[in-house]
Amino acid sequence: MFRLIATDLDGTLLRPGGVLSDRTRAALDAVGADVVVVTARPPRFVQDLRLTGTAICSNGAMVYDLTHREVTHAQTVPLDVVRKVSEALAEVIPGVGIAVETGLEVLCEPGFRGFGPSNPHRTLEVLDHVFDEAHQVVQMLAWAPDAESDHMMEIAREAVGQHVAVTHSGGLGLLEISPPGVSKAATLESLCGTRGIGKDEVIAFGDMPNDLSVLGWAGTAYAMGNAHPLVKQACANHAPPNTEDGVAQVLERLFRL
Secondary structure, X not given: OOOEEEEOHHHHHOEOOOEOOHHXXXXXXXOOOEEEEEOOOOHHHHHHHOOOOEEEEHHHOEEEEOOOOEEEEEOOOOHHHHHHHXXXXXXXXXXXXXXXXXXXXXXXXXXXXXXXXXXXXXXXXXXXXHHHHOOOOOEEEEXXXXXXXXXXXXXXXXXXXXXXXXXXXXXXOEEEEEOOOOOHHHHHHHHHHHHOOOHHHEEEEEOOHHXXXXXXXXXXXXXXXXXXXXXHHHOOEEXXXXXXXXXXXXXXXXXXX
């Protein structure tokens, strides 16, 4: 019935702390379908999970071969657009800090404090130095202190939505900004097209607004029990929360594992 499983990582496939449980790993190994990770995370994070197959990273901007550990496709935000978007956000979001994901590392200006020690990053003296050192930008990040992410996303989309795609995955006051037209769903649809897989043969799992495009495209979609209210509202099917290996529970039932 299903030829491909598309799943987010944090808050979905993984337990808190970024742990892939033995139960979930066993379910993924047993289903006999393609498993595609679809995440906001960069390739350097997913390569440590010891998965095989394909990962769609940085909210669709990168495709990563988990087996051979290589990037097979990348879409970037032009640096002139990065500068323009940074300037526009500074005008409408008080105290906003900007960082960029190059595909190899995150470069931050001093005002960006959206990451803790578990997310390695490099802070430069001024924003111009970030722009100078970024050889490419696959994703921008915007952070504001004590901001509410849903409201901040609305403001950013109004200000820069004509230039880039704006979403978030639940971080407090943290937005994820991609090249225009890039989303998890757009990249997944392209990938499925090359494999001759129709959307009705895809089952998807997610928990945050950046998963909505995939959940809306896939023939069958599950919101996690711990999902954002917008995600639960968008999906008729709800899985148990990630703390209870919700993805594994659904796969075990559907594939009769």
